[in-house]
Amino acid sequence: MTAHVEELQFQAETRQLLDLMIHSVYSNKDSFLRELVSNSSDALDKLRIEAFRDKDLGVDTSDLHIDLEIDKDARTLTVRDNGIGMSRDEVVDLIGTLAKSGTAEVRAKLKEAKDAAASEELIGQFGIGFYSTFMVADTVTLVTRKAGETTATKWESSGAGTYTIEEVEGAPQGTSVTLALKPADEEDHLHDYTSEWKIRELVKRYSDFIAWPIRMQVEKTTGEGDEKTTTLEDETINSMKALWTRSKDDVSDEEYTEFYRHVSHAWDEPLEVIPMKAEGTFEYQALLFVPTRAPFDLFMRESKIGIQLYVKRVFIMDDCEELVPEYLRFVKGVVDAADLSLNVSREILQQDRQIRAIRRRLTKKVLSTISDLQANEPEKYATLWSEFGRALKEGLLSDPDNVQTILGLSSFASTHSDEKPTTLADYVSRMKDGQDTIYYMTGETRQQVENSPHMEAFAAKGLEVLILTDPVDEMWTGSVPEFDGKAFRSIAKGAVDLGDDEKSEEQDAKKEQFADLTSWMAEALSDDVKEVRLSTRLTTSPACIVGDDFSLSPTLEKMYRASGQAVPKTKRILEINPDHALITALEKAHAEKKDTEQLTETARLLYGTALLAEGGELEDPASFAKLLADRLTRTL
Numbered sequence: 143m144t145a146h147v148e149e150l151q152f153q154a155e156t157r158q159l160l161d162l163m164i165h166s167v168y169s170n171k172d173s174f175l176r177e178l179v180s181n182s183s184d185a186l187d188k189l190r191i192e193a194f195r196d197k198d199l200g201v202d203t204s205d206l207h208i209d210l211e212i213d214k215d216a217r218t219l220t221v222r223d224n225g226i227g228m229s230r231d232e233v234v235d236l237i238g239t240l241a242k243s244g245t246a247e248v249r250a251k252l253k254e255a256k257d258a259a260a261s262e263e264l265i266g267q268f269g270i271g272f273y274s275t276f277m278v279a280d281t282v283t284l285v286t287r288k289a290g291e292t293t294a295t296k297w298e299s300s301g302a303g304t305y306t307i308e309e310v311e312g313a314p315q316g317t318s319v320t321l322a323l324k325p326a327d328e329e330d331h332l333h334d335y336t337s338e339w340k341i342r343e344l345v346k347r348y349s350d351f352i353a354w355p356i357r358m359q360v361e362k363t364t365g366e367g368d369e370k371t372t373t374l375e376d377e378t379i380n381s382m383k384a385l386w387t388r389s390k391d392d393v394s395d396e397e398y399t400e401f402y403r404h405v406s407h408a409w410d411e412p413l414e415v416i417p418m419k420a421e422g423t424f425e426y427q428a429l430l431f432v433p434t435r436a437p438f439d440l441f442m443r444e445s446k447i448g449i450q451l452y453v454k455r456v457f458i459m460d461d462c463e464e465l466v467p468e469y470l471r472f473v474k475g476v477v478d479a480a481d482l483s484l485n486v487s488r489e490i491l492q493q494d495r496q497i498r499a500i501r502r503r504l505t506k507k508v509l510s511t512i513s514d515l516q517a518n519e520p521e522k523y524a525t526l527w528s529e530f531g532r533a534l535k536e537g538l539l540s541d542p543d544n545v546q547t548i549l550g551l552s553s554f555a556s557t558h559s560d561e562k563p564t565t566l567a568d569y570v571s572r573m574k575d576g577q578d579t580i581y582y583m584t585g586e587t588r589q590q591v592e593n594s595p596h597m598e599a600f601a602a603k604g605l606e607v608l609i610l611t612d613p614v615d616e617m618w619t620g621s622v623p624e625f626d627g628k629a630f631r632s633i634a635k636g637a638v639d640l641g642d643d644e645k646s647e648e649q650d651a652k653k654e655q656f657a658d659l660t661s662w663m664a665e666a667l668s669d670d671v672k673e674v675r676l677s678t679r680l681t682t683s684p685a686c687i688v689g690d691d692f693s694l695s696p697t698l699e700k701m702y703r704a705s706g707q708a709v710p711k712t713k714r715i716l717e718i719n720p721d722h723a724l725i726t727a728l729e730k731a732h733a734e735k736k737d738t739e740q741l742t743e744t745a746r747l748l749y750g751t752a753l754l755a756e757g758g759e760l761e762d763p764a765s766f767a768k769l770l771a772d773r774l775t776r777t778l
């Protein structure tokens with residue numbers, strides 16, 4: 143029987159990526175070995191779990207390991223495992239296509255990545271897994287047989303647009319990847335990967351903690367002189383020591399970094415390492431990492447929780463969402479629980495008291511670590527906040543027990559400084575005498591909020607206002623009432639009382655003077671507003687629109703609409719500025735019963751511009767534009 147060899151095309155994105163790899167100047171080419179060993183280690187984990195679950199699988203799990211094989215003459219390096227293996231379809235799906243190509247961001251970045259620096263950045267940011275082999279090999283051959291299947295699949299490619307795939311007989315269960323190595327070129331950071339000591343060094347550096355033995359055939363010389371004989375012997379070249387069982391003093395930063403990269407599938411450095419150990423009723427050890435960079439999918443639905451669960455040093459599952467709340471999904475690492483059963487399932491985990499207790503403690507520990515960074519390492523804290531602050535703030539909605547803690551470690555942009563965000567404690571320390579409220583305004587951009595008419599009186603009085611522009615800010619401000627006993631208050635909602643008692647008489651007089659105008663305007667604009675009143679918050683604008691305490695902000699309304707939800711039209715309040723020339727002229731014209739049609743138009747223009755000024759959307763932009771054009775024409 144002649145084997146049927148099929149030639150298939152790589153996906154467009156994959157082709158681009160391979161091209162990038164082949165011509166890569168990435169200085170860390172060595173890391174291909176970590177990727178292969180990591181994949182093998184995952185495959186061994188999967189096989190162990192599968193064999194545990196399916197007693198009829200009929201595989202031998204007594205000697206699960208990874209083999210590294212060097213052939214100096216052929217200049218090849220083979221990484222072989224007896225793990226779960228892949229079916230033909232899996233090979234095509236997993237190896238022939240770029241796993242993470244689904245996201246627009248990867249596509250966009252790939253398109254941009256023309257120069258060397260950009261490609262280095264891309265490799266560093268996403269990690270490229272299996273494809274990284276093309277940095278060091280001219281041809282890559284993968285032979286794999288899935289546990290429980292009889293035929294194996296051979297995949298081969300030189301990375302240039304196509305790959306071949308064929309069925310093969312007689313291959314052992316598991317996967318082997320053979321690299322036909324490019325010539326060594328130290329200048330290009332290409333080392334000699336047929337060198338035993340080089341491979342040994344790389345395994346030590348990147349993969350020492352891998353829980354499965356990594357074996358290599360090494361030359362052993364025995365005897366003296368003529369009696370000297372050289373034999374090949376298998377040697378396990380990794381220590382297999384679980385990093386989380388070692389004390390922090392015994393682990394180097396580099397070891398932590400490599401372990402972090404292994405568990406998180408990321409290529410950055412950890413910003414902070416958090417080792418934990420609990421003894422007593424619930425015994426567990428944990429090793430958590432806060433990354434330096436947010437993964438690109440942090441706010442996508444498929445974003446995973448990055449904690450692995452082990453039981454007594456045996457890997458149980460990835461992405462164990464029961465162990466940390468969703469808003470801490472950026473934290474990576476492992477938890478090793480001593481008293482769980484090895485066949486624990488997700489269903490059991492959800493019910494488990496011990497897991498719930500671990501989750502509470504991990505949450506507290508991560509939050510207190512962030513507080514410590516905030517107090518003692520401001521630069522690290524600033525990085526953390528800019529990368530993960532948006533996710534952390536989700537906890538204000540989902541974790542009622544820790545709301546005050548999260549508020550305490552949060553930072554917010556504020557009118558106090560253009561550059562540096564403020565903590566709430568600092569805001570409170572700057573509050574004016576008699577101020578008992580933390581003022582904020584939500585919006586889409588800092589500029590929009592700063593220039594909104596609502597800000598005027600606060601700016602004039604020098605009252606600090608928090609500028610909240612993350613979508614999540616729209617949510618939590620609706621549900622968190624106070625910090626440190628000081629209520630939060632939106633400056634775009636409700637009446638403002640900035641405490642000018644001496645002015646109140648004057649205000650009463652004005653109210654009377656403008657009473658006719660406000661009630662007429664309320665009538666004329668009754669489709670859009672529920673009330674028209676004089677404003678105490680405006681100094682330079684003629685008008686602004688305010689909500690009552692419970693109405694949606696314009697940004698929140700937009701967000702709901704964008705997510706496809708029907709938003710009932712809410713009527714808000716139009717506030718007018720009795721000290722503005724336009725308003726006094728309007729009052730005069732109305733008192734003199736001038737052309738009412740023209741006055742109505744003016745009221746509509748006033749309402750429309752107030753809506754635009756706060757970043758809202760006109761319901762009927764075309765007729766507003768026409769109204770404005772007509773009016774401008776008449777003034778010329």
Ligand SMILES: Nc1ncnc2c1ncn2[C@@H]1O[C@H](COP(=O)(O)OP(=O)(O)OP(=O)(O)O)[C@@H](O)[C@H]1O
Binds near residue numbers: 227241271316407
């Ligand atoms: N040795 C192996 N045994 C079994 N399956 C493998 C092996 N190597 C790779 N695979 C499969 O191919 C998939 C793609 O591997 P690849 O290294 O490209 O990405 P990844 O490991 O999923 O992600 P990344 O390394 O970018 O975090 C893996 O998820 C796995 O399902």
